[in-house]
Amino acid sequence: MPMPLSLDHHNQHSVYSESVVDGPATTQGSDTMSQLAPKQKLPALKAAVSPTPVFENIEATPVPIGDLYDILSYRRVANERGELDMIDKYIMPLNPVKDAYGNYFVTIPGPQDTAPVVAFTAHTDSVHYDGHRYSFVEPAKPEPHRPRQSLKVENHILSLAVPDNCLGADDGTGIWVLLNLIKAGVPGLYCFYRDEESGRQGSEWSAKHEPNRYANIAAMLSFDRRGVTDIITHQMGQRCCSEVFAEHIANAIDPGECSPDDGGSFTDSYSFLDLIPECTNVCVGYYAQHTPNEYQDLTWAAYLVNRLITMDWSIVPIGREPGETDNYGHLYSCADIVNSFPDDVGEALEQFYGITSEELLDIIAEINCTTVERVADQIDLDLSTRVEPFGLSLTRDDDYADFPFDDLGDYDHE
Numbered sequence: 468m469p470m471p472l473s474l475d476h477h478n479q480h481s482v483y484s485e486s487v488v489d490g491p492a493t494t495q496g497s498d499t500m501s502q503l504a505p506k507q508k509l510p511a512l513k514a515a516v517s518p519t520p521v522f523e524n525i526e527a528t529p530v531p532i533g534d535l536y537d538i539l540s541y542r543r544v545a546n547e548r549g550e551l552d553m554i555d556k557y558i559m560p561l562n563p564v565k566d567a568y569g570n571y572f573v574t575i576p577g578p579q580d581t582a583p584v585v586a587f588t589a590h591t592d593s594v595h596y597d598g599h600r601y602s603f604v605e606p607a608k609p610e611p612h613r614p615r616q617s618l619k620v621e622n623h624i625l626s627l628a629v630p631d632n633c634l635g636a637d638d639g640t641g642i643w644v645l646l647n648l649i650k651a652g653v654p655g656l657y658c659f660y661r662d663e664e665s666g667r668q669g670s671e672w673s674a675k676h677e678p679n680r681y682a683n684i685a686a687m688l689s690f691d692r693r694g695v696t697d698i699i700t701h702q703m704g705q706r707c708c709s710e711v712f713a714e715h716i717a718n719a720i721d722p723g724e725c726s727p728d729d730g731g732s733f734t735d736s737y738s739f740l741d742l743i744p745e746c747t748n749v750c751v752g753y754y755a756q757h758t759p760n761e762y763q764d765l766t767w768a769a770y771l772v773n774r775l776i777t778m779d780w781s782i783v784p785i786g787r788e789p790g791e792t793d794n795y796g797h798l799y800s801c802a803d804i805v806n807s808f809p810d811d812v813g814e815a816l817e818q819f820y821g822i823t824s825e826e827l828l829d830i831i832a833e834i835n836c837t838t839v840e841r842v843a844d845q846i847d848l849d850l851s852t853r854v855e856p857f858g859l860s861l862t863r864d865d866d867y868a869d870f871p872f873d874d875l876g877d878y879d880h881e
């Protein structure tokens with residue numbers, strides 16, 4: 468499974484000159500997110516990305532990059548003001564259809580007004596925490612809901628300005644990707660699901676109660692995968708899309724770098740395995756989701772949007788039947804479980820046990836009676852490119868006394 472990528476590495480995916488550096492931009496108040504927009508004029512797209520770029524630079528995506536900052540400034544605790552305000556501001560102007568659960572749908576018809584055959588999904592909630600939701604650690608006392616948070620941008624990386632629960636690029640970036648495709652007129656059924664983080668409740672409801680909504684859908688792409696490499700073929704160990712489909716999407720987005728990956732935990736498209744032939748999850752460039760260290764690679768978000776708009780959706784191969792599985796067998800050992808759920812085990816180690824990837828390398832070296840360098844060598848990890856989580860100093864102080872991830876106290880950085 469992918470180790471955390473260094474900035475150097477994922478700048479290889481950058482659609483922009485690698486020498487470009489934004490002036491760090493910060494904001495104190497919740498109403499000034501537009502001030503976060505990069506101050507410097509950015510250079511044109513690299514020609515290699517797309518022979519016909521649909522926009523010139525990171526500031527020229529169909530939906531402004533500033534709207535991504537703004538979406539992520541909402542702490543989208545499910546059904547609290549942060550989530551509802553974001554929906555009001557960004558989804559309601561699209562005149563969506565709302566189902567009885569509270570999910571929202573926007574349809575962009577295909578040629579000659581035909582029903583779209585591709586569905587795109589993102590979830591409106593995040594794992595923000597106000598003392599009474601998603602608590603891994605039982606709260607001492609519920610806090611009042613804080614609907615907004617401050618962000619910062621450095622070197623095209625968006626992160627929290629001060630330590631808090633999480634950035635919420637999971638899945639605010641997915642929302643922003645969908646808004647872009649809608650604005651660009653890409654035919655599709657656009658699904659904005661609720662309550663994904665508490666067990667895909669919105670999408671499960673939709674699949675169970677309104678399956679006809681998906682009668683024409685051959686492929687569903689969720690935009691809710693970390694990093695910049697994975698097109699998910701298995702969720703929770705169950706096959707969700709065919710290799711040929713995943714290969715096609717990977718090549719259309721970033722040949723050589725994106726590839727099929729069978730290590731997905733679940734997202735909303737998992738709710739449709741028995742209804743829709745191809746269900747996948749696409750990497751949107753966030754990292755360390757569900758943690759205070761979460762950050763978003765803005766160049767990837769803009770690049771991804773560009774690729775999705777320019778690709779020809781009429782030639783996407785369909786290689787799976789609804790319900791078709793080649794599920795993993797029963798799980799017997801820890802190693803089997805790690806193989807099937809590498810992300811979840813990684814998340815558990817980082818969040819619940821406060822183990823850094825550096826410490827994990829140490830442990831693995833010790834088990835194998837070898838050096839960290841030799842372990843790194845085996846997995847092609849260039850130790851010199853390792854970076855600390857972006858811009859966050861998780862020094863505990865009274866302002867964050869209720870911060871739920873106690874075990875992360877060891878992450879102090881200079």
Ligand SMILES: [Zn+2]
Binds near residue numbers: 590637638663691734
């Ligand atoms: Zn998510």
